Amino acid sequence: MDRPRWGSLGINADDNFESTNRPYHAKRPHKKSRAGCSQCKRRKVKCDEGRPTCRACRLRKETCVYPGTAVTPSSPSTPNSSSPGRSPGLSPSSDAGTVVAEPLFRPRQLVDALDMKMLWFYTTWGFHYFSIQTGRSAAVDHVLQVKVVEHAFRSPFLMDCLMAVSSLHLRSMNQPIQAHRTANYCARAFEGYRNAIEAANPADYPALIACSLLIVVVSSQAFRDPEGKSLYIIDWMQVWRGIGLIFEIVSPAALQESGMAVLFYRPPVDLEKATGYIPNNLLFMIASIRPGDADYGHEQTYYDMLKYLGSLYQEMREHGFNPILDLRVITFFTFIPKSFIPLAKEHRPRALVILAYYLCFTKLIREVWWMRDISDDQISQVCREIGDEWSHLLRVPQSVLKMTDKVEIAQTIINNRNWSPGELDLYEKNRDPRLDTDLKLVNNSGSEVRAYRNQWRRKASVESIERGDVGFDMSSLGQSAEFSPDVAKPVSGPS
Incomplete structure (x- = not known):
């Protein structure tokens, strides 16, 4: 992979991001929607013209009203309604192709150009450092470049973690990222991750899975702190073990539905x-x-x-x-x-x-x-x-x-x-x-595991049950040994 030209980052030592409060707006060219709903026209975003409710209004839980149609009396009139009214005479199945021209919302933490550059850097280069399959597997690349970012837009603590990882990475390359900005990113990442674990909100499970991987990277900065704790390797070992905690919170079904299981493959151990x-x-x-x-x-x-x-x-x-x-x-x-x-x-x-x-x-x-x-x-x-x-x-x-x-x-x-x-x-x-x-979901005894009745079980035991082996001892299925999948590394990268 070609090395990126870091001068093109546009990050200059003279940039004073703290003194500039101008928000960064990214406008993408798109085809005008002539028949869009009133809400999308008011917000000046692309409407997919889905009936009876367009995708933007569905995500925002707002009443979707098209010009020339009326809201039924049973439809709530408040913008926060979760039951949008239907336009008379339109079938719910009529649905135009969905086109999203720009994010439906901007997370509050993306407040200036530096924040946007941090996110850009991760999606163009930084993501390479979290799987040895990067560049080899389109599925892995998609998860790291797209799925992780999608979940970050839904769960702010993961976005904070992406910001922290990118700023630390750029500072390791001697890019002029201000130390206090990096410290702020890291503090928000740790606090958000801790609060998300305590809340254990199922909607945040995919973000928790990704964040358990990224927080290991953020915490590695303590090794480079001249005033850091002695024998920090022991504390870092505990951070790694925290991945296992997330897998105790998140069910096998939730892991598979998140699409992120491939990030936690490990080679088996004999x-x-x-x-x-x-x-x-x-x-x-x-x-x-x-x-x-x-x-x-x-x-x-x-x-x-x-x-x-x-x-x-x-x-x-x-x-x-x-x-x-x-x-x-x-x-x-x-x-x-x-x-x-x-x-x-x-x-x-x-x-x-x-x-x-x-x-x-x-x-x-x-x-x-x-x-x-x-x-x-x-x-x-x-x-x-x-x-x-x-x-x-x-x-x-x-x-x-x-x-x-x-x-x-x-x-x-x-x-x-x-x-x-x-x-x-x-x-x-x-x-x-x-x-x-050889890269699979592997338990801490080195054996491959798979989901069985929404629990992690040894693959060999599950296959014996499915084959109907005579005399198979069901007690040997048991709980699989403690399961803490992995975070990986890139095959190559910049020095």
Whole structure:
């Protein structure tokens, strides 16, 4: 994809958006409607001339009256009526083609040219950074470019989130977006998202689904705050886990109806096979736990965490650098067991060591602007926090700190100086067939799931029921393991 010419943004350092209160109006050329309703003529918007009620009046819940017709006595006379009157003699089925020439309303937060540019930037370029399928799948592109924006026009908190993401992205590219405007966007995004979760309004479910993905990006800015909280990686891990909370609120049917399920596909994980790729020093770190140790009783949590970490080692050893590896690294925190979070929050040394090894993999992610500048600072903080007693377990993270070459970092992570990535560039379009076959809705045990009776269930169990397998134990269907789908990354993008 060609790099955009950022000079064409028209965002200048001298622009004083705060002192300019002129609203930005986008007029689109359209064919005049000669027989439109009175409401549309008054508002000077395109009328689709639908009978008995045009689309604009239906959406606004206003009485739709065409010139030369009368409102029936039973029709309410107030503009806020939800029961529009019919024009006599017209069939409800007569409907002209719907043409919307411009938005039927302008959200209150789009108040000036900068707001409009933020939205424009997201729809033309920024959306690339939320799925590895961007540019490969027309369906994914449509969801990110069109559906997300449609829901943002209906749910202001999602629009605030889009504004925040775009402003942070542009600032990362050294564009002159004023810091206080970015801070205002972010504050509104967090407040709106929190309030929407508390309200749990079904009408906002599609926007909540999209916002759970975008809020991860907004919150990543704390990594680049020089006065940010120490070991912020732990807080960010909890933000990722918040995606699971949304999927507890939103039913499978609502997810499918929103059209956004494709944004939360993850590659499956074979946890048993991944166990064979866990570094021996980390396995020994857990095996050495004895009665009286502060971590005694938490061994299984640590082992489970190491299995997910092992899936990263497995992917890199078997397939080299590729989009699926990037996806596994970025979505890592959506898999981890809940019981690991309090251990990390207590800064248990073993938990921090595991996080340090994960952070080594994040240093391989170069093309995703919101994943940059995370690894080095956080690894250094882990090393300072746990001290010399555990330093022998941090030799790999400490070595990675000093490296910039991607291949050298990978060789250090897997402890193989002779390793080299495959000859084929799997980032090239259609080079990795797994992008078409392996990305699915996957639960936190790594198994594919599907909706069954409006609950997430393991696909294999559902198929057994549908086949009518003799002797199938219905109790094995159960609830699928905790389900927290993913947010993804682009295959390529600007440096």
